[in-house]
Amino acid sequence: MFRPIFKRGNAVVFFLFVLLVPFLYQPHSFFFERLKVGDVSDRSYYATQDMKYIDQVATEQARKEKEDSIEPIYKKNESVEQEMMDQVKSFFSSVKEFKTKSEELNASINALPNNDANQNLIKELDQQKKNLSSGIKNPFDLKPEEITEITKMKADDIQRLQEMFVRELHRLYRGSITDKDLALKQSELINNANFYYFFSDATVSPLLQHVSAKMKPNFLFDAEQTKLAKQKARGSVEEMYKAVKKGERIVATGEVLDAGQYQKIEQLGLNKQFTKDTWFTYAPFVLLIATLMYACFYVYAKNIFFNFRHFAFMYSSVAIVLGVHNFVKDTSFSFLSFIPAFCLLYLVHIFWKRHVMLLMSLFSGILMCMGDFLSLTVMIFSGVYLFVTFPKRFKIKDMFFSSIFLGITLVVTDIILYYTVESDIHFDASFAYFPSVFIGSLFAVGFIPILEKTLDMVTSIRLYELTDDDHPLLVRLLREADGTYTHSVMVRNLCEIAADAIGNIDKLLLRVGAMFHDVGKLKNPSLFSENVRSEASPHDDMDPIESAQVIRAHVQDGLDLCRKHNVPNSIIRLIESHHGDALLYQFYQKAKQENPDVTEEQFRYPHPAPKTKEQGILMLADSVEAYSRRLMKKPKEEILSCIEKFIYDKMTQGILSNCDLTISEIEKIKDAFLHHYSNLVHERTAYPKRKNS
Template sequence: MAGWIRRIYLRFGAPVVLIGISFMTALLMFGFLYDTMSTDTYEVELFQLSEETIRAAKTVEDPVRTELERERAAAEVQPSYRYIEEIADNQAAVVDSLFGYVLEAKRATETDGEDEPDPLSSDEALSSLRESIRLLEQNENGLRLTDDMLLSLLALEEDVLMRVEREVRNQVLAVLQDPLREAGLTQARNSAEQEIRGDDQVPASAIPAAAAIARANIVPNELINEELTEQQKDQARASVEPTRILQGQVLIQEGQLIDREVYRQLELAGMTEQQSNYRPALALSLFVLIAAGLLLLVLQSAKVEGVKKAIRLTIVFVVFALSLAIMKLLEIISGNFGVVIDFIYPTALAGILVRLLIDERTAVYVTILLSASAGMMLQSGYAGVFQMDSALYVLFGGLTGIYLIRNGHRSIRILPISLAVGGVHLLYVAFYLLMNQSQYTVEEIAFYVAAALAAGLLSGTLATGLLPLFEVAFGILSTMKLLELSNPNHPLLKKILTETPGTYHHSVMVANLSDAACEAIGANGLLARVGCYYHDIGKTINPQFFIENQSHGNPHDHLSPEQSRDIILAHGKDGAAILRKQKMPKELIDIAEQHHGTTLLKFFYYKAKEQNEELPEEQYRYTGPKPQSREIAIIMVADSLEAAVRSMQSPSTEKIRKMVDSITEDKLKDGQFDECDITLKELKRVKSVMCETLNGIFHSRIAYPDDKK
C-alpha cells in the first residue's frame, strides 16, 4: 500500500494526491451519514387512503397551528380600560354649545328696537340653527334632531329654554360622574331619558329634543387602553410555546383518508415525494467540507515529507471507513433492541490506532470528528437529529485512550488502557442514566454497564489486532512495534550481545544519549533508542576489527590502511543489508546506513597519507547518505561522543563539555547536518543534554581507603 501511494504521489504531485484523498474522505463521510440525515418520503395523494401508518421522521414546528394557538390566546385577553374624567365636562360643554345655538337662533327671530336688523322668520331661524349644529350632528355620538324638535326648542321662552338646558346638562354630568363603558351605554342612556321624561322642569313639547340631546351626550368615559391591551396580547402570544409535530408521532394511520391537514403536516415534515429534499444534503456537504479541510490542514502542518503526509492521510481515511462502518452496523441493528446499544461502540479504537500510527494531534482531531459523526449516526433511529449523548460518549472514550498512551508510551499496555477507557464509559453511562430521569430495570442497567466495559475492551482488542495490519500495509513503524523491537530477546539483539558484547554495550550507551537528546527537542526518542540498538549490527561480520570488541591486540596493526578502511567503512552498509534481509523497518535501516553520513575516517586517512600526500579524502569517507532526520543526526553525534569520552583519561565536566562542543562543531562544519531539518537552536539544546547525560555516566568516584594500610 505504501509503495502504491508513493508511486501515485510521484506521478501526480503533492497537491493532487493530498486534495484527492481529502475529497475521498469527505465522500466517505457523506456516504455513511447521508442516510441518517435524510428523511424518508412517501408517495401520497390528497384525499386518498393511506397505504401505511406514517410517523414523523423528525420534530418540526407547525407554524399554522402555532399561529392559531397564539391568536386564540390573544383573543382571550380581556381589554384594559382607562377612565377619563374630562369626558363629562366635555360633553356638558357640548350641551351648552347646542343650547347656545338654539338661543342665538331664537333671539334672531325677535327685535328690540329700530336699530336692530329685521327679525328672521321661523323657517329662516330653523335653517340657521340647522347649519349651526351641522358639525355636532356629524359627531359619531349619534345626535339627530328633527325639525320638529328644533322648532319645539325655538318656541320655548328663554328662561324655560335655559331651564331645559340646565336639566339636560345636570343629567349628563350625573351619569358621567361614574365610569361608563360601551357595554353599559344603552342602559345609561335609557335611564337618563327616563329621568328627563319624568322631570317636571322640562315642558312636554321639549321632552323629545331634550331626551335626544341627553342620549347623544352620554358617551363612554372608561375607554379601552389600546396600547396596554396590545402589549398584553403580545405577551399572551409570546407565552404560547410553538406547536410541534414530534418525532415518531403518528401523522396518519393505515387506511385513513389523507385530508388537507394531514397532507400539510406531511409536507411540513418533508415526507412527500413531491418535495425537493435538498437541505439535508446541502447541510451535510458543508459539514464534510469543513471536516476534510481541517483534516488536511492538521496533516499539512506536520513536519514530514509530502509522501508521508499522503500515507498518513490514507491511514486516516481507512480508520474513518472502519469506524463509520462499525457505527453503521450499530445503527442498522439498533431497531432490534429495546435498549440503546450505541454504548457498545469501541470509542477509543480510532484514537489508539491514529495515535500509534501517526501522532497525538491527528488522533485528537480524528476523535473529535468521529464524535460529531456519532452524534449524527447513532441516533437510535431518529433522522436529522444530533444526539449529544452519543457524541460525548465517543469523545470522552477516545480522548482517554489517546492520552493514556501519551503518558505511558514507553510501556504501552493495552489491557490497562482498555480498562481505563471502560471506566470512563461507566462514569458517562451513569451520567446518562441519571440525566434521563427515567426508570430502568436491573437488567437494563446491567446491560449498559456490560456494554460500557465491553466497548473499552473491544477498543483495545481491535487496536491490537489491526495495528500489525496497518504497519505492514503502510510501512509504519509504530510505538508498539518499536517496543517489540527493543526486547532484548529479539534474535538480532541476541546476535549483537553474544557476538559483539562490546558493541552491544556501546549501543546501549549511545541509545541513552540519543534518547535524552531527542526528547529534549521534541524528536522521537523511542525511535532513536531502538535504532541505536541495531545501528552497529554490521560489526557482527568482523567484530574483532572494532576496538570495543578487542581483548587480545588490534588486528589493524597487521593490515594496510586500505584494508582497514574497507572493513570499517563496510559496517554501515553491511548492517543495512542484514536489517533488510530480516525485513526490519526502513527507519532502522536508514539509521544503520546514515549514522556516519559521509564523515572522514581520519585515523586511517592520515596513516595512508603518510605514504601518499596526494591521497583524496573521498576515498576514506563513508558513502552516506548524510542523516535525513533529526534522530539520525543526534545518533551520529552521540555515537562519536560515547567512543571519545570513553577513551578519555579521568573525564571531567569541563573535558566532557569541550569534547561535546568539538565533535558537534566538527560535524556541523563538515556539512553532515545539511540534509536534515535540525536547527542550531536544537543543536545547542542537544549539546547541553548530552553533557548532562555524560556527566551522569562518567562522574568522579570517591577513593575508598585501603584496608591493608
Template sequence: MKDFINSFYKNHALIYKVILFILTTFLIVYFFPKSGKFKYNFEKGKPWQSENLYAPFDFAIKKTEEEINIEKKQIAENASTYFDIDTETINRVKAAYDQSFNTAFQDTLKTSVKTSIFNKGIKIIDAVYEKGVLDKSYNYSDDERIVLLNNQEQTGTTTYGSFVTQEKLRNYLEVEIDTYDLTEWKSEILGVLFDIIEANVTLNESITSNTLEEELNKVSPYRGSIERETLIISKGEVVEGDKYKILRSLESEYQSQIWSEANYNWVLFAYTLLVALALLMLLLFLRKYRLEVFNNNTKVTFIFFNILLMVFLTTLVMNYNSTYLYIVPICILPLILKAFFDARLGLFTHVITVLLLGFIVSNSYEYMFLQIIAGIVTILTVSELYKRANLFISVGQITLIYIVAYFAFFVIHEGSIETLKWETFILFILCGLATLFVLPLIYVYEKLFGLVSDVSLLELSDTNSKLLKELSNKAPGTFHHSLNVANLAEAASNEIGANAMLARVGALYHDIGKMKNPTYFTENQSTGTNPHDELSAKESASIIINHVINGIEMAKKNNLPDRIIDFIRTHHGTTVVYYFYKKEMELDEMTNKADFSYPGPKPFSKETAILMMCDSVEAASKSLKEPTSSKIDSFVETIINKQIEEEQFLNADITFKEIRSIKKVLKHKLANIYHLRIEYPE
C-alpha cells in the same frame, strides 16, 4: 508516450495519493445516511437561537416512539381474545353420561329416585357447558374480555374468569352436586361426570393475533398537522414539550423532502465537498508538519484506512440499532496512531474523523463533544503502550470521561436524573473493553502495513534476540559499545521527551554491519594487531564506511522495521572518516573528500539525531586518558558542536535547547561511567 511514462513514474507517489483521496472520499460519502441536514440546530431544554420559525410547508406532527408504544400497549391491553366453542361437545357428553350412569347406578334404587338423580346430573352438565370448559389454562386475567366463536362466527362475549378450567372442574362439580342435594350419591355422580366431561372451549390464536395486529397497524404515527406559514417557535423561546416534538417532525419531513426531490445530486455533491475538505486538511497537516509520513504512501494509506474503518463501524451500528452507538470504540483510532506515529497526528486525525462522524449520528454535537474529549484524554493518558497496566488505566479514564460527560448532557436535556438510562453506562463500559482490542489490532497492522510500534520495539530490545546474539558473538566489542550507546540514547531521549524506546532499540542495532569485518574496528581488536596497517587509507575508509551499507542489508534480511533501519542509515550522517582522510591527505593533497564520507542521509528525527551524538561521544570517550569532569565537558562540547557546524542536524526537528539538555545528560553519564568525583578547588 515515453515522456508520459517517465512523467507518470516520476509522479506516481502523488498520483497514488490523489487516487486514495478520491476513493476514500467517495467511500465515506457512500456510508453516510441518505438524508439531508436540517439547517437549524436545536436542543431540548435550550432557547431557540435563530429567528422566529414559520412552517415552510404543510407537515404532520409525528408522535414520539414512546407515545406510539404507549398507545399500542393500551390497544394490546384492551384487545379482545377469541375462543372457539364447540356446541356438539355437550351432546356427546350427555350420550356418554347416559351409558355411564346406568353402569354406575344399578337397579338397587327406585326408578323415581334414579330418574331424579339422572335429571339432576343432566342439569349439572348443562350448567358446566353454559359456562364453558377450557382445554387448558391460559395466562389471562379473570376480567379479560373473551369473544366466543362458533364456526368463525361470533356467538357472544364473556370473561375469562367465567370459564371452568381443568384444575377447577372437580371443585365446581362438587359444589353443583351439593347444590342439587346429591350428597348421598356424591362419589358415584362425581366419578361419572368427571370422567365424561371434556373441553369445549379452545383459544383461536390466529384470529386473536391477526385482530390485534390489525388494530396495531391502525395506530397513526401522526397527531395533528401544521399548516404552512404557522409560527412554530419564537426566538428565545425554550425548546421543550410540544415545541420540541413539532421541531423534530419538521426536521424529519425536511430531510425526507430534500432527498426525494431532484436536488438529490446537489446534496450528495455538497457532502462530497465537505468530506473532501476534511481529508484535504489532514493531507495538508501531513504535508506541513509530518512530511516523512506524507511522503510514505503506505503510512498515508494506513491513516485513511483507519478513518474509513471508524466511519464504516459507526454506520453499521447506526443502521442496526442506534442505541448501541456508544459501543463503537472510536478511541482506538488515536491510540493506534499514537502508537505508530505521535500524539499530535493521532489527535488531529481523531478530530477530523469525529467531525465526519457528525454527519452520521443523530445528536451530532453531543456525540462530537464526547468523542473529542475522550480522544484528548486518550492522547494525554496513554504513554508507553507496551506496558499493559498503562492501557488498562487509560481505558478506565476514558470510560469515566464518557460516563461523566453523558451524565452532564442528560441532566441538561432532561433537567433531572429520574429517567436516566443507566444501561447507556454499560455501553460505555463495553466500549472501554472493546478499546483493549487495540493491542492485537496493532499486531495485525504491523504485519499488514510493515509499521512498528512500542510493543514491537520492546520485543526487539531483547538482547537475546537472534541478531543481537550474533553481534555479541562475532563482535563483542561492538555489542558492548551498542549497549552503552543504547543507555545513553535512552537517557537523552527521556530528558527531552523523545521516544526513548525507539532510540534505545535503534542504538542496539545501529552497528550490526560491523559483524561482516569485526576486526577492522578498534573495539573488537583484542590481539594488538591492526589489519588496517596492511591497507591503504582509502581501502580502510571504504571498509569503515561500508559497515552502514552492510548493516542495512543485514537488517532487511532479518526483517527489521524501516524505523530501525533509519538509525543504521543515519547514525553517521554525511560525516567524514577523518583519521583515514587526514592520513590520505598527507600523501595526496588533492584527495577527494567524498571518498572518505558516509553516504548519509543526515538524521531526520530527534531519535536519530540523539543516536548520532551518543554514538560519537561514546566511541570517542574510549580515547580519553585520565578523564576529569572538565575534560569530559570539553570533550562532549567539541564533538557535538562539530556535528552542528557540519549541519548534521539540519533535517532533524531538534532545538538548540534540546541539544544542550542532551549534552548535559551525556556529561553526567560519562562522569558516572568513569567514576569521577567533583573536583574541588585547591
C-alpha cells in the same frame, strides 16, 4: 518555511470523501432509505402490480406451532439396568459369603476347648471374624449397622431378599425411567409392600432407601433426534401465500408500519428507493467537516498532511467507521456500532500525537452522531479521557486496562446524561459501551502490525519488544562482539542524556536505535578496535583502502541484518544515518601518503546525513563515545577539552547542516556530554611504588 496547502493527492482524497460519505448515511445500503416495522411512513405506498407473495409471519407462526407439538424423544440405555443388577448381585453375594465364613469361624471357635493353651488361637479366629466385614461390597453406601442388620438374617431370607430386589428392579426398568419420573419410580420401590410383608422394617427400609438413591434413568433425552423430528415437522408445513392487487394502498402517510405492510413493500421492491435529495442534504455538512479536517491537519499535524499515506488513512478510516456504524446501528447488533470508532481512537493515539486523536474523536463523533447529542458527547468524552489518561508509550496490557476503565466510565456517563436530558435511563444502550470499548481495543491491537508496515511507522509496543535483551541480534552482539555491545550500551546512555537535555525527543526510539546501530559489525567483529584485547590494531598490517572498505561496510551490513530480522524502518533509518557521509580521515591520510591519487569518496560513508533530531543525537553520541575511549588515559581537563573540540569539529564539517537540531540544542547536548564525562572521569591518586626487598 511556507509549504503549499494544496497537494494533488490530498485533494483527490478530499473530494472522494465529500462525494462518497453522504451515501454512507443510508442504513443497510449506500443508496436506499429503508423503512422498518414500527416506523412512521413519510409517504403513501401503492402496489405497482398484481402479486402473490409468501406470508413469512403466518408461515413462521404455523411452523412454530407444528414444531412445538413434537414431544421430546428419549433413547433407552440398556446398560443402566444391567449396572443396577450387577450391584445388587455383588452386594448380596458378598453378604452371603460373609455369613458362610462367619459361621465356619464360629464353629471352629466353639470346637476348641476353652483353656489357656487355645487362647491365642481363639483370639486369632476372632480377629479373622472381625476382618470378614471389610470384604462386604457396599455399592449402595449402607452404614455399618445397616449391613450388620442384614447379616443377621438367615441365608434363605437373604437369598429371597436378593431375588425380590432383582425382580422388582427389572419390573421398574422394563418400562421407562426418565429424568422426569425418576423420583416417582424411586418412591414406588421404597413403598413396595412385598418387601415389608416378608421382612422387618428395620432390616429392609434402610436398604430400600439406599438402593433407590442409586437408581438412574434408563431413557435419556435424545436432543439430536428431537431436533430432527422438529425440523421434519417444521418442514412439513407449506409456505402460506397472500395476494396484493395492483393499485392497492399498502400504507398511508403518517401511518405506523406493521409487519404485514412491511412484507408487502419488501416484496414489491418499494423499500429500496434511492433519492438524490438525501445526498444533497448531507453533502454540505460533509464538505464542512472535511474542510475543517483538512485545515486542522495542515495547521496542527503537518506530519500527516504532507504524508499521503497518513492523510489518506485519516479520511478513509473516518469513512469506514461512519459506514459500519450506520449499517450496524439499524440491525439487531446495534450495540456493536461504536466498535470501529473506539478502534480508530486507539489507533490514532498509538501512531500519532494525542491532540490528533482529540481532533479525530471530534470529527468522527460529529459525522457519526449528527443530531444525536448524547452519542456525540460520548465520542468527545472518550477522546478527552484517552487524551488525559492513556500514555503515549504503552504496552498491550495498558490498552486492555484503559479500555476496561473507559468502558465503565462511559456507562456511568451515559446513564447520567440520559437521565439529565431525557429523565429516563436506558440500561441496555448504556451498558453496550463497555463491550464496544473493549472489543475496539482488541481490534486496534490486531491492526497495529498491519498499519506499522502500511504507514511505515513504529509503535511503542514494537519498540518495547526490540528493547528485550533476548532479541536474536542483541544476543549475538553480546556473545560475538561484547566490546561492540558495551559500546552500544554507552551510546544508549549518551542518547538518553542528550534527549533529557533538549526535551521533546522520542527516547524509546533512540534507545532501540542505539542498541542496534552497530549490529553490522557482527560480520567481522575482530576487525573493530572495541573487540580487540591487545594494544595492536588489526588494521596496522592492512591496506588502508581495505580497512576503509571493512569499516564502511558495517553500516550496510547492519541494514541487511535488520531487514532480515524485520526491524522497523524507523530504526533502519537511524542506523543508516549514524555516520552520514563522514570521512575516515586517518585511513585517508595513510592512503594518501602511499598513493596521492586516492580520492575522498573511497573513504567516505555512502549514506545520508542525519535529518531528524533523533538521527543527529545518535550520530553525536556514537562518535563521542568512540572518540572518548581513546582519551581515557589522558588528564580530565584534556579529555573534556578534546570532546568539546570534537563536537565543534562535527558542526564545522557540515554533517549536521540538514539536521533538525538547532545550534542551541547542539550546545545543550555538548554541555550534557561534558557534564557526564566530568562525573565519569576523575583524577586517580598516585601511590608510591613498592620497593622490591
